[in-house]
Amino acid sequence: FSKPTRGIHTITMAKKNKKSATAVAEAAATKQKEEEEYEEEEEIEVEEEMELLQVDVGDIIKVKQILDETVAGTLVTEDLSAHGEAVQVEEEYSHDNLKLFLMALACGFAAVAQFGLATDFPKNRLWLGVCCASYFCISGILQLIMTFIDKDCIMMTKPLSDPQAIKLVKNGGNKLMDKYGIRVRSQFPRFSEYYTVILEFQGKDSPTEFVTETWSVGQFFDVDGFFDEEGVMLEVEKLYRRFEAGKYDRPDGKGGSADKKKKTN
Numbered sequence: 001f002s003k004p005t006r007g008i009h010t011i012t013m014a015k016k017n018k019k020s021a022t023a024v025a026e027a028a029a030t031k032q033k034e035e036e037e038y039e040e041e042e043e044i045e046v047e048e049e050m051e052l053l054q055v056d057v058g059d060i061i062k063v064k065q066i067l068d069e070t071v072a073g074t075l076v077t078e079d080l081s082a083h084g085e086a087v088q089v090e091e092e093y094s095h096d097n098l099k100l101f102l103m104a105l106a107c108g109f110a111a112v113a114q115f116g117l118a119t120d121f122p123k124n125r126l127w128l129g130v131c132c133a134s135y136f137c138i139s140g141i142l143q144l145i146m147t148f149i150d151k152d153c154i155m156m157t158k159p160l161s162d163p164q165a166i167k168l169v170k171n172g173g174n175k176l177m178d179k180y181g182i183r184v185r186s187q188f189p190r191f192s193e194y195y196t197v198i199l200e201f202q203g204k205d206s207p208t209e210f211v212t213e214t215w216s217v218g219q220f221f222d223v224d225g226f227f228d229e230e231g232v233m234l235e236v237e238k239l240y241r242r243f244e245a246g247k248y249d250r251p252d253g254k255g256g257s258a259d260k261k262k263k264t265n
Contacts, residue, residue, distance in 0.1 A: 053227045063217060064188040067195055070229055071186060072155040074236040082172065082241045087165040089240075092156040092181055092202070099142060106138040155184040156202050173246030180204050182243070193217055197236065199243045208251045211243045 055062050072091075074080065081087035113131035117124040158181050160166050166178040180201035187196040193216050200210035215235060220228045 053229065054225045055221070055227060057217070057221050057223075057225050060188065060190065063221070064186070064195070066227060067188070067217070067220070067232065068154045068186050070232045071184065071197055071236050074233045075155065075157065075182075075184065075240060077233075080237055080240055081169075081244060083165070083168045086162075086168055087160070087244075088162070089182065090158045092158045095156060099145060102138050102142050102145075106135050106142070109134040109138070152185045152187055153183055154186050157182040157184075169244060172244060174244055175246070176201060176204075176209065177244070183207075188217075197239060199239060209246075209248045211239055211247070211249050213239045 053066075055066060057063060075089055076091055078085050078088065080089060109131045113128050113135070117128045117131065121128065160169060160178045169177050180203050183200050183202035185198040185200070187198070188194075194214050195217050196212060196214040198210055198212045200207045213235065220232050222228075
């Protein structure tokens with residue numbers, strides 16, 4: 001009787017092993033299917049986020065604003081440099097803070113004149129005149145700063161201060177980024193389809209070291225006004241890395257990528 005008992009036991013174990021193998025395979029297939037569904041949901045969410053930014057391409061002021069904000073935002077990202085996170089570009093806020101202070105001061109004079117002195121006009125006309133004159137003078141100074149100093153500047157950065165970053169950038173070809181910050185300029189002429197970004201050194205007398213790139217806005221906006229933000233970021237990253245490597249455009253305007261585009265057009 002022992003031989004038949006062993007045979008039955010062997011058959012039972014084989015059936016159990018088959019069932020366990022089938023269960024493992026089904027569990028693996030279920031897990032793989034869940035992972036695929038999760039990845040599809042993530043792709044759908046990314047596509048929905050990208051579809052949110054839509055503008056009227058006929059509004060050149062709004063188009064330039066979006067492009068300028070994307071350029072400025074790209075230049076302070078962590079993976080901008082060819083050297084990775086070891087080189088970080090920091091925005092310079094002192095110039096903007098000065099303008100904000102002047103704006104607040106002008107508003108302060110206007111508030112005093114409007115709410116503190118206007119009620120007793122005949123008696124306080126001297127101080128009222130002083131406040132009004134101060135408001136218009138400070139507003140004029142702000143306008144002069146924006147017209148003759150800022151011009152087409154959309155952003156300024158600080159010079160590099162980290163020793164490791166300075167060493168990497170100097171070895172890469174740029175010897176001045178530890179002395180000067182970067183002045184970011186943008187140009188989008190009226191009735192033109194071409195948008196230009198210029199990177200040069202901030203505070204350097206007659207800067208001859210610069211890089212520039214010109215694109216058609218049709219490269220980043222479709223006919224429905226959907227904005228290709230990632231495409232702009234990639235182009236700005238290329239432009240910055242050219243500046244970081246010291247591969248400047250020629251001061252006479254020849255030899256740069258913008259000049260090549262104009263010749264082909």
